[in-house]
Amino acid sequence: MLAGCATPPVAGPPTEASADVREYGPTRVRVTTAAGAAAYLVLTDTWFPGWRARVDGRDAVLWRADHAFRAVWIPPGKHEVEFRFEPRSLKIGLLVSVLSLTAVLGLLVSGRHHAGPA
Numbered sequence: 001m002l003a004g005c006a007t008p009p010v011a012g013p014p015t016e017a018s019a020d021v022r023e024y025g026p027t028r029v030r031v032t033t034a035a036g037a038a039a040y041l042v043l044t045d046t047w048f049p050g051w052r053a054r055v056d057g058r059d060a061v062l063w064r065a066d067h068a069f070r071a072v073w074i075p076p077g078k079h080e081v082e083f084r085f086e087p088r089s090l091k092i093g094l095l096v097s098v099l100s101l102t103a104v105l106g107l108l109v110s111g112r113h114h115a116g117p118a
Contacts, residue, residue, distance in 0.1 A: 002040075002063045002071060007075040012037025027085040034078045041081055043070040050087030055079055 017035035033041055042065050053062040053072040056079050065071035072081060 002065055009038065011073070012076065015039075018026050029083040031083075032078070032079055033074055033083045035074065035076055037076050039074055039076075040065070040071045041074055042066075043083060045069070048085075050085055051086050052086050054082045054084070 012035075013040055015036035017039055019041055020032045021029070022032055023030040029043060031043070033039075040063070045067055047064045047070045051062055053070070055072060060072050060081075062083075063071040063073070065073040066109060070083060072083075073117065074081065079107055
């Protein structure tokens with residue numbers, strides 16, 4: 001069962017398929033797949049906002065499967081699937097930190113120019 005979709009891509013008929021986990025880390029998972037028909041690769045660890053999926057280097061829709069897992073549709077054949085954790089909050093936090101550092105450095109530099117010689 002996929003959440004948040006009225007018309008998900010259709011999977012093909014049941015066929016022999018394989019999935020080999022090549023890398024499994026807290027922010028990145030890489031899986032090599034092979035299937036005779038279109039299918040869903042379901043990663044049975046926790047779905048959480050901020051995860052992104054790529055199939056053969058192209059962005060792919062990441063579906064929430066069975067209320068708790070991550071799924072991505074893959075076409076027939078052999079494919080490299082990558083899941084990356086890239087939450088928007090991390091990008092916003094980085095931007096705020098860079099802007100804050102720039103402001104502090106600007107205040108320090110301008111403070112030295114206004115203080116004059118001692």
